[in-house]
Amino acid sequence: MSGYSGYARVRLLDELSVVSHRYVASYALFNQAVADHLGLHPTDLQCLNLLTLEPGPVTTGRVAQLTGLTTGSATRLVDRLERAGYVRRERDAADRRKVLVATVPERIAEFRRMWERLGGDRSALFEGLEEEELAAIVGHMRRTVQFSGEQVARLRSGRVRDPGNGGPEGSVSARPGRTP
Template sequence: MIHVTGPRRARLHEELAKESRRHLAAYVLFNQAVADHLGLHPTDVQALSLLTAEPEPLTVRQLADLTGLTTGSATRLVDRLERGGYVTRTPDQRDRRRVLVTPVPERLARVAAVWDDLGPGWQALLDGHTEDELEVIIRHMRRAHDLGHEQMRLLRSRPKPE
């Protein structure tokens, strides 16, 4: 990896920090708009996204780990999603002590319809990049995901400021 030093790199870091804050704020507000549109809590929308991104159903504990919620908060989240018909709780056939949270495809079609409406705009954004640029973006997003979870665990382990 090539590291540029000097004023250009400092300027790029500063610009990237500003644009990252703007991007994250826009995404949080976008997520809120999606949740409002669907009549869901923003965390519920993200939990559904995580549940559908995983190849297998998750336990409440796994969902708590992915979201950074306590198991109690994750249980309440799953309760809301279950009441809304978005997920079911099913016994794990491999370990009967565990309960799996399984998305309900028919109900998720409601969420997918929102993405179907918005997807072309996001696709156009990606179409403006070369394959090499897409690989850089993917690598960055994976690393940012891992770092975000690492820092989330770090923050949760520290006492809250007074």
């Protein structure tokens, strides 16, 4: 348990909220700059990141799951990544009816080298931290990924109430031209 209580804890939680918002915004801007540099859309870049974490080639349906896109949009995303040379489509050896999306190793190696040039030695960010502190960061990031996934699902299902619209729980205010 922490040594913080009362006011000090509230201040730290407030600071964490502000820093978290700044972190998300700075990462979005960084992601946009990297995507621009590579001639990709930011969503394409994030998909490419996610594909490098998969154990092997995936279906376009899996790309849709990873990105939250419809299968049609995922197909167009794969088309763009294929034109850029980062992925290729190949037949599944076990089921020739299936088409898999595979990353192109040479292009992924270039992609990783670019990240290394940008990030330098990212492990330097964690120098001086004890194993318990690193474990706390990893735990926080895992919980954040889980929480974000749950919130994305809520938003996409329309289960987010907009208190300003006076509607029942589960109602949403959609953006113009969009339906919940």
